[in-house]
Amino acid sequence: MAILVTGGAGYIGSHTCIELLNAGYELVVLDNLVNSKFESVRRVKELTNKEFPFYKVDLLHIDKLEEIFKENTIDAVIHLAGLKAVGESVEQPLFYYHNNITGTLNLCKVMSLYGVKNLVFSSSATVYGLPDSVPITENSPLQAKNPYGQTKLMIEQVLQDLYQSDKEWSISLLRYFNPIGAHESGRLGEDPQGIPNNLMPYITQVAIGKLPELHIFGNNYSTADGTGVRDYIHVVDLAKGHVCALEKVWKTTGVDAFNLGTGKGYSVLEIVQAFEKASGVEIPFRVIGPRPGDIGACYADPIKAKINLGWQAQRGLEEMCRDAWRWQEQNPLGYETNKKDTTLKLDVLL
Ligand code: NAD
Ligand code: UDP
Secondary structure, eight states, rough: OEEETTTTTTTHHHHHHHHHHHOOEEEEEHHHHHHHHHHHHHHHHHHOOOOOEEEETTTOOHHHHHHHHHHHHHEEEEOOOOOOOOOHHHHOHHHHHHIIIIIHHHHHHHHHTOOEEEEEEEGGGGGGOOOOOSSBBBOOOOOOOHHHHHHHHHHHHHHHHHOOOOOOTTEEEEEEEEEEEEOOOOOOOOSSSSSSSOOOOOOOOHHHSSSSSSEEEOOOOOSSSOEEEOEEEHHHHHHHHHHHHHHHHHHEEEEEEEEESSSOOOEEHHHHHHHHHHHHOOOEEEOOOOOOOSEEEEOOHHHHHHHHHOOOOOOOHHHHHHHHHHHHOOOTGGGGGGGGGGGGHHHEEE
């Protein structure tokens, strides 16, 4: 009895693997490593002292995917694999639709073929588009603002239709808010390629001296200090949410969506202050114009997950900042630190 984790080498996937292994599950991990490194998988094994098969397989290669189901007894799938950069999805919509949607269709086809009908899917708060009001409940209107968001909405619809066609399916749609932070060991964390798009990795790279200053995208929103407000959630809390969702899908059938957030919103300036306090490093910043398509405030009503999954975020902002900083300080080059050609740079940074 094993759980297949797609995208298990990625930021959220690697933390989810740790929580699943710690909860006693056997794993099979799949990732094409397009946005991750095998080193994260190696560290998951090191941290848990547990073994599991890893397949460097692309979901678009359905034959290779099927081999995984042939070789292992899979009982449920946690499906995190996907591309997630909003700007890139606007520039390359076909690439995003093909990767995220065709990849998911292939997965569901193979799951059906092998009678595996338990699925936990990584959706996103992006499916709420520009929310009319906050906090956002699961019943808030759904809309997409960009091709990335559209892929999440479409996949949610595909999964609803799949259940309508076959009532044996049991599917949890997990709508993540803003995952930040890292494993408290400092061995796993977010390893963005190039200049980060998201706030916390940008801040940590300013803190370590890789980037000169933070650009704050607008201070004219209808929020307490004018900067954007988001619901930041510790990635370990988020990972634990997958274990709870998995326990729910075993017991039921149907499709259900859950917000995974803390229910508390923090502004960009509050995040900067909290990070400075946790790290002792000052973050130089400059306010520039708003980022196109950005919203003022977005935070969850997480009560449904508490009632139905028995899950609630436990870690506060201080821990999120502290763990993000520990990861960045200990791994200034992300997972690349073992590479020969980066050793010199590492010495300089340290
Ligand atoms: P990530 O990029 O670190 O992880 C995704 C993994 O999927 C990567 O390791 C990548 O190599 C793999 N992948 C992509 N396409 C693949 C394919 N065709 N076949 C096999 N593997 C493939 O991203 P993450 O932050 O860990 O996000 C995980 C999931 O959560 C994604 O689906 C993302 O859209 C969703 N999500 C993330 C956030 C966030 O802020 N990080 C928020 C909401 C939802
Ligand atoms: N943000 C910012 N500078 C950055 C990155 C983000 O001011 O370099 C702001 C952004 O406008 C938003 C918040 O930080 O208000 C969180 O942005 P992120 O991209 O991390 O998450 P998302 O907007 O996708 O929820």
